Amino acid sequence: MFKKLKEKLKNFKESVSSTIKEKVSKEELAEKGVKEERVTAEKTGEEGVKEEPSREAEEVKPRKEGIGQRIKSLIIEREVTISEKDLEKPLEELELALLESDVALRVVEEILRSVKAQLVGKERKLLEKPEDILENALKEAIRGVLNVNGLDFDEVIERSEKPVKILFVGVNGTGKTTCIAKIAKRLMDHGYSVVIASGDTYRAGATEQIETHAERLGVKVIKHEKFSDPAAVIFDAVKYAEARRIDVVLADTAGRFHTNVNLMDQLKKIQRVMNPDLVIFVDEAIAGNDAVERAERFNNAVGIDGSILTKTDADAKGGAALSIAYCTSRPIMFLGTGQDYNDLVKFDPEWLIERIFE
Ligand SMILES: Nc1nc2c(ncn2[C@@H]2O[C@H](COP(=O)(O)OP(=O)(O)O)[C@@H](O)[C@H]2O)c(=O)[nH]1
Ligand SMILES: [Mg+2]
Structure with a gap:
């Protein structure tokens, strides 16, 4: 059972988690960039202080050393807000995977709604790995679907x-x-x-x-x-x-x-x-x-x-x-x-x- 879904879930988790990681690293780099600019006055510009640092920060060139380490510490220490846009692509993938696994459309919609409601717009303290945040949201969504007034x-x-x-x-x-x-x-x-x-x-x-x-x-x-x-x-x-x-x-x-x-x-x-x-x-x-x-x-x-x-x-x-x-x-x-x-x-x-x- 769930052979197909399992295969697809792996991709889905990877895709969301890399979106989150990317976002965190961009925010971090953007902030760093601003700090350094302030100190050295080498550049002008406001990268990293706008409302949506993730997109603004694309201009900032990642430095080679220590990025992995920084992402890691950010993921452990700080909060990140996941936007609906961050989830757009991965949720499309999830939708397809669920449909292909014979989950009825109405149920797919409910699962997507629940995953979104749990993740979007909330400041998530990234104490867990991004993969786990996502997996937990999805588990909770499926639990919700299965949690029907059950007779034993x-x-x-x-x-x-x-x-x-x-x-x-x-x-x-x-x-x-x-x-x-x-x-x-x-x-x-x-x-x-x-x-x-x-x-x-x-x-x-x-x-x-x-x-x-x-x-x-x-x-x-x-x-x-x-x-x-x-x-x-x-x-x-x-x-x-x-x-x-x-x-x-x-x-x-x-x-x-x-x-x-x-x-x-x-x-x-x-x-x-x-x-x-x-x-x-x-x-x-x-x-x-x-x-x-x-x-x-x-x-x-x-x-x-x-x-x-x-x-x-x-x-x-x-x-x-x-x-x-x-x-x-x-x-x-x-x-x-x-x-x-x-x-x-x-x-x-x-x-x-x-x-x-x-
Ligand atoms: N592989 C498999 N075959 C099953 C299972 N349950 C029933 N079958 C088979 O499905 C066929 C139809 O079952 P049957 O009980 O006669 O269905 P009914 O017409 O709904 O009463 C039979 O050949 C059963 O052996 C199951 O869980 N797994
Ligand atoms: Mg019969």
Whole structure:
């Protein structure tokens, strides 16, 4: 994940940091220049005392010796004000890098806004390296994007009245059924009992697929005839769990194409009948902005509580995680990282941020 973004971030950091360093050195040289002029009266002119010393100072010839040292001490000791202009080019680069990494435009804009707000016009005591100032601003911006009013999956399971009812939604082929198997395994590893409702009554082989998983995991599956009402299957699964004191009901659903209005109507009906504690949207990281668009549609129709992003093992870009969290205002709960039952990672924004900047 974030392979592309990581490559580009390096350039971006270098570019901003050299802008800052250049600026500091010019300011310093400009000041020196003025001082020396005053002493020796060799020159006239006011380089370095105007409002924007960075540009005025371009006239001043840098001296060869000790410049590196001076920049270093300036960076440690003094304050520099970063202007919007200083960031113009680097932010353009960042914008492109984020877009190429599948971060949705709205989210890119928010990240750029936040980076600018943190850096521009403020006197920065350059106690840190310029690279770090920038990296911290960017981390903070990404944290802001990911910091959505988050429900913690484990807490919901622990605190909710049993059976906890979880409805999985999303289009076909994104990994819903596989996720349900992974979540079932995870819950059982944590000591909970689980029943699965085979609510995908539409797709050929869907029930057989979930039954194969369930058999391996030792989980009961509630199923009806093909093409029967998924709401009825899920209702039965809830009743089954209530009667047998099962802790968690995991409801699979069909994922016919999202523009099919019937699917959304069907999901709304299921929601009324099941009254789920959690609605989890599943999509694949590699779908990028398509996944973001779908997340919003499902969110508008049934109101999702969180998302699971699958196939992150096959995704070099990574931006969908940022975009889906931001665009739905709901957390990414887990990432699917492979086809095995254990390939499910609980999502942690800090973990993601570390991956971007590692
Ligand atoms: N590489 C990879 N493959 C996955 C992941 N999750 C699911 N898959 C595969 O994606 C395909 C579709 O998954 P499925 O659960 O049937 O999707 P559904 O139609 O949404 O229920 C299957 O071949 C899964 O093995 C994942 O995290 N990584
Ligand atoms: Mg399925």
